[in-house]
Amino acid sequence: MSPKTLYDKIWDAHVAHEADDGTCLLYIDRHLVHEVTSPQAFEGLRMAGRKVHAPDKTIAVPDHNVPTTLDRANAATMTEDSRIQVEALDKNAADFGIHYYPVSDIRQGIVHIVGPEQGWTLPGMTVVCGDSHTATHGAFGALAHGIGTSEVEHVLATQTLIQKKSKNMKVEITGKLRPGVTAKDITLSVIGHTGTAGGTGYVIEYCGEAIRDLSMEGRMTVCNMAIEGGARAGLIAPDEKTFAYVMGRPHAPKGAQWEAALAWWKTLYSDADAHWDKVVTIKGEDIAPVVTWGTSPEDVLPITGKVPAAEDFKGGKVEAAKRSLEYMGLEPGTPLNQIKIDTVFIGSCTNGRIEDLRAAAEILKGKKIAVKRAMVVPGSGLVRAQAEEEGLAQIFIDAGFEWRLAGCSMCLAMNPDQLQPGERCAATSNRNFEGRQGRGGRTHLMSPAMAAAAAVTGHLTDVRELM
Numbered sequence: 017m018s019p020k021t022l023y024d025k026i027w028d029a030h031v032a033h034e035a036d037d038g039t040c041l042l043y044i045d046r047h048l049v050h051e052v053t054s055p056q057a058f059e060g061l062r063m064a065g066r067k068v069h070a071p072d073k074t075i076a077v078p079d080h081n082v083p084t085t086l087d088r089a090n091a092a093t094m095t096e097d098s099r100i101q102v103e104a105l106d107k108n109a110a111d112f113g114i115h116y117y118p119v120s121d122i123r124q125g126i127v128h129i130v131g132p133e134q135g136w137t138l139p140g141m142t143v144v145c146g147d148s149h150t151a152t153h154g155a156f157g158a159l160a161h162g163i164g165t166s167e168v169e170h171v172l173a174t175q176t177l178i179q180k181k182s183k184n185m186k187v188e189i190t191g192k193l194r195p196g197v198t199a200k201d202i203t204l205s206v207i208g209h210t211g212t213a214g215g216t217g218y219v220i221e222y223c224g225e226a227i228r229d230l231s232m233e234g235r236m237t238v239c240n241m242a243i244e245g246g247a248r249a250g251l252i253a254p255d256e257k258t259f260a261y262v263m264g265r266p267h268a269p270k271g272a273q274w275e276a277a278l279a280w281w282k283t284l285y286s287d288a289d290a291h292w293d294k295v296v297t298i299k300g301e302d303i304a305p306v307v308t309w310g311t312s313p314e315d316v317l318p319i320t321g322k323v324p325a326a327e328d329f330k331g332g333k334v335e336a337a338k339r340s341l342e343y344m345g346l347e348p349g350t351p352l353n354q355i356k357i358d359t360v361f362i363g364s365c366t367n368g369r370i371e372d373l374r375a376a377a378e379i380l381k382g383k384k385i386a387v388k389r390a391m392v393v394p395g396s397g398l399v400r401a402q403a404e405e406e407g408l409a410q411i412f413i414d415a416g417f418e419w420r421l422a423g424c425s426m427c428l429a430m431n432p433d434q435l436q437p438g439e440r441c442a443a444t445s446n447r448n449f450e451g452r453q454g455r456g457g458r459t460h461l462m463s464p465a466m467a468a469a470a471a472v473t474g475h476l477t478d479v480r481e482l483m
């Protein structure tokens with residue numbers, strides 16, 4: 017048998033039909049659904065008089081539009097558009113009999129945090145969602161990617177997806193990370209290195225000692241941003257850490273089924289002599305705590321750096337950098353750690369898990385914020401409950417942070433949590449596009465520890481100075 021990558025193995029195990037031109041029909045194991053990209057898909061089913069093909073494999077949760085304030089049970093806190101979308105999901109979940117975590121359920125949260133938490137996401141699966149950050153689930157050694165609304169309808173109706181195979185790309189992070197360097201610094205640094213188009217046409221497998229050393233939370237952070245590097249999906253081979261995380265979760269297999277699943281999961285790795293179409297290798301020790309300065313996730317620099325000048329770039333990037341600097345209100349040559357911050361946002365499907373809150377609380381312990389506003393938005397109700405139990409919530413509150421309910425929140429301006437024009441934010445999310453967090457808002461992406469450091473100093477800060 018010819019050697020295969022992990023991606024090849026999962027792909028081959030899910031192809032139901034292959035056409036002459038290589039177009040395949042893939043079987044889908046898990047379909048995650050949120051309120052933004054599903055209303056038309058359900059409407060399509062309704063009009064055609066069809067059912068959801070596999071309601072037991074379809075899991076829905078509202079996350080993008082939901083307010084995160086404690087009074088959110090009061091529908092008046094939602095805009096009309098948001099309310100319509102969330103109510104539509106309530107109704108669609110009930111009408112079509114799919115698994116559902118409504119706003120009132122403690123398990124509600126960001127779809128990419130809820131899936132793994134509830135044991136829906138398992139190694140070797142195909143996982144799709146009408147959402148680009150579905151790549152997050154690749155941390156389990158699942159083939160997971162975003163799909164469009166018409167594809168959401170196709171998967172609801174048939175539990176299959178029409179796909180062409182991507183190429184194989186390996187991103188290896190060798191050796192150990194230095195103190196203060198986290199999964200977020202890895203994933204941002206990779207995009208800084210390859211650019212936002214570096215992964216176009218590929219599925220990335222992240223590997224190497226630094227990746228193995230990461231917790232499951234950290235691995236999810238890395239895979240989450242595969243899409244920002246242009247890749248179709250990102251994944252990491254499952255290992256003992258993966259199996260330990262999955263074991264005992266509500267929807268993980270049990271007993272004999274667990275044993276059978278485990279036997280298969282242990283075959284899910286890239287063969288030593290598998291073929292890679294592209295390989296990127298980065299030394300773990302070369303990665304620093306980083307921040308973004310511009311309006312693309314590839315605009316990444318170590319915190320010890322300076323704001324670049326447009327002339328530092330080549331080709332089309334010169335104009336893009338000029339525009340970015342203008343939008344961001346930054347002067348070339350300014351040391352990054354002198355950039356003043358108005359707001360700090362800790363949360364999102366990139367960094368809204370318990371380990372992220374622990375890392376931020378570690379820096380904040382006994383300190384006060386020096387920014388206008390700061391909020392922590394746990395990725396799920398269960399993350400929130402655990403953080404309260406561990407005393408993290410109190411650390412955030414004592415420091416001056418708002419302690420919110422779960423949702424996408426200020427990651428994107430689809431709910432009341434938004435930046436004002438010109439407001440500058442240290443954010444743990446994954447996109448820094450113009451207007452992403454609110455019209456005219458300015459976003460600097462970084463790790464939770466770095467965001468906490470910015471919160472206590474009032475400017476972008478090298479977290480290593482506070483450690």
Ligand SMILES: CC(C)[C@H](C(=O)O)[C@@H](O)C(=O)O
Nearest residue numbers: 052053080146147148149428
């Ligand atoms: C709203 C949704 C379709 C979108 C996505 O696909 O990623 C959002 O989650 C985002 O992060 O921009």
Ligand code: SF4
Nearest residue numbers: 149364365424427428
């Ligand atoms: S937290 Fe942000 S990136 Fe993640 S799904 Fe929500 S809006 Fe998209």
